[in-house]
Amino acid sequence: IHCVAPTVWAWGAWRRHRVAKSVDGLLCLFPFEPEWFEPLGVKTAFIGHPEAFNPAYDAPRRPDPASAPHIVMLPGSRRSEIRHILPPMLAGFEMLRDSFPEITATIPTLPRIADSIEASCAATASAEAISIDQDEGALFRALGSGHAVLAASGTVTLQTALYGAPGVACYIAPALSAAIGRRLVSMDRVILPNALLGREVYPFLFQERASAPALAGAMRQVLSDAEAGRRAANDAEDLRKMLRGGAGSFEAGVVEAMADWLGPPSR
Structure with a gap:
């Protein structure tokens, strides 16, 4: 068995x-x-699914909708992912500041890769608006204060969807890996919440579509949508029922x- x-x-x-x-x-x-x-x-x-039984999803904290927008960036858990995905995320975040001057961000991560993330953030003009959390419980702590997520595809999108966080998913890979992936991977099933519910919980921007302007535009749309949080909460409830x-x-x-x-x- x-x-x-x-x-x-x-x-x-x-x-x-x-x-x-x-x-x-x-x-x-x-x-x-x-x-x-x-x-x-x-x-x-x-x-x-064991993740669906996590009690953190039963009574998630929500940010004050009237507060300055705060996003959670999740660029992946491997250094190779961070190298490709984090730069356009950071550049997109800088573009978002044109529309939301008071916007801030948190990147919850692991101690073993925190140094790479810190170095990348320090090199941007928005460094003072980005906090990095590498302590235990970082993900749920960040989600509790985030109005939206910008996440690399993977299991984390299931976690953020179960929590009820609206947002955008993306992925950027080396050119050869991307070419192989397009031939072997069913792109409509890459983002687990989308595949499970049969609808677009998170728009998915892959490879050349995941440029900084595109990421900023997609996140701007989420942050400007007054109904995004309500839909995400409904999606979370549907996912919990399904996966339990x-x-x-x-x-x-x-x-x-x-x-x-x-x-x-x-x-």
């Missing part, structure tokens, strides 16, 4: 045939995953699936 299905729905659909030959059962984190494997004779069960799968906890979902297959645990 294998827990966590390979993301064949995003790229490499052919991999599901290998999975079908090597497992008796598959525990899935997303509700649409069983349909990828059941036609191949794989016994599957949707068990919910009716179970009281992630562990309960696993136990229920295993009991259906193997019988109740012995006492």
Whole structure:
């Protein structure tokens, strides 16, 4: 029995045939995953996603809508990502200051990459308006005061959507990686909240579309939309219901699936 299905729905659909030959059962984190494997004779069960059970999402803090705009920038967790994604994010932030002179930003990050982020921010004219938080709990602390997020694609977009933060997603990769990605990756499924809800929770700007002016324009639109926060809160509620799968906890979902297959645990 294998827990966590390979993301064949995003790229490499052919991999599901290998999975079908090597497992008796598959525990899935997303509700649409069983349909990828059941036609191949794989016994599957949707068990919910552990992130959805985080109590931080049940009563998220919200910034004062009347306060000066504050955004959360999430340029990724790898140095290679930061090298490509953070510069246009910072340049876009400087452009946003033309429309919102009092705007500020926080970059929650990890200690191992904080030095790279600090150096990049220090080299900009907006350094004094950007704070960097590398302490434990940085992400949720930042989201609690942010009016919008500008996030690199990845699991973090699921976290920000579950929290109910409106915003924009983006990604920039080396040219060769981007070319390969365009051939192998289903771009409409890259941003998990979009794929799960079947609607655009976060607009996704990829590669040449993720220029500084484009990022600034997309964020300007979010910050100027009085309904963005309400829609994001509704999206968050829909995601939590979907990804909890009716179970009281992630562990309960696993136990229920295993009991259906193997019988109740012995006492």
